[in-house]
Amino acid sequence: MINLRRWMEISMISAFRKTANKFTRFTRSFKPSARTVSCTFTNLTFVICALSPHVDRYIRKNISSRKSMVAGS
Structure with missing residues (x-):
């Protein structure tokens, strides 16, 4: 069992x-410009x-409905 876990x-x-x-390989090959990054960040x-x-x-x-369900039970 211990061997399996290891x-x-x-x-x-x-x-x-x-x-x-x-x-890391992907990030190295894909070097976006700062402008693209800032645009994406702004959009997000x-x-x-x-x-x-x-x-x-x-x-x-959802929370209120859950509370009412709990209170009902």
């Missing part, structure tokens, strides 16, 4: 390293700001 840890670590290497911020009220309302609605 083997899983080793395989996880190696998989993580492979993924990390691929990611805008989208998050636009969606946050809806998300907030949805979460509040």
